Amino acid sequence: MDAEHWSISTPKQLPSLNQAIEKALSEKGAVVVQIWDGRRRSDGQNKLQHAMYREIGKQLYGGDWKLAKRECKLTIGVPILRQESEQFKALYDKVIGTGRNAKVDHETKLDLMEVIDVSSALSVSGANEYIETIYSTYAEKFSWSNFIERSTKELTRS
Numbered sequence: 226m227d228a229e230h231w232s233i234s235t236p237k238q239l240p241s242l243n244q245a246i247e248k249a250l251s252e253k254g255a256v257v258v259q260i261w262d263g264r265r266r267s268d269g270q271n272k273l274q275h276a277m278y279r280e281i282g283k284q285l286y287g288g289d290w291k292l293a294k295r296e297c298k299l300t301i302g303v304p305i306l307r308q309e310s311e312q313f314k315a316l317y318d319k320v321i322g323t324g325r326n327a328k329v330d331h332e333t334k335l336d337l338m339e340v341i342d343v344s345s346a347l348s349v350s351g352a353n354e355y356i357e358t359i360y361s362t363y364a365e366k367f368s369w370s371n372f373i374e375r376s377t378k379e380l381t382r383s
Contacts, residue, residue: 230311270352274344276372277359284367295338299331301358302343309351 229249231242249256275290278297282290307314321337322328329337347355360369 267349267352270349270356271345273356274352274359277356277363280369280372281359281363285363291339292335295335297355297359298338298341298343299334301362302347302355305351305354305358306343306346309348310346313346 229245231238231245233239233242246256246258274297275294278294279290281293281297282288286292303317307317317323318326320328321334327334344352344355363369
């Protein structure tokens with residue numbers, strides 16, 4: 226066994242986790258324990274992501290928000306999810322590949338983003354990073370000021 230992944234959400238699960246750590250430590254002599262925010266992204270994050278896709282589509286892709294979504298998922302979401310999930314990274318690298326090891330071209334990767342869950346698989350912190358990176362990446366290409374103004378008005382009406 227090379228690695229174990231545990232997902233816990235209650236203190237009652239801690240004794241089992243501690244037993245697994247103690248067992249691995251006695252067998253291997255040393256272990257690495259990593260802790261991530263395991264919560265899934267919030268509804269607010271989901272709504273903001275989709276509003277951002279619409280704005281990017283409007284500003285850059287002639288209103289094609291689906292292209293904006295696929296581009297964001299591929300160029301921003303996939304690298305974040307590859308960091309968050311060893312399982313996703315291994316499968317993505319094996320089937321699709323990255324950089325010089327890419328097994329499919331960019332257009333095919335964009336098409337695949339239509340059916341591969343990326344942003345919905347991110348943790349809360351991964352979704353925050355995703356949103357921040359979308360904002361900073363596209364701020365180099367257009368101004369978010371109209372989007373922010375419209376969004377602020379919508380929030381104050383609610």
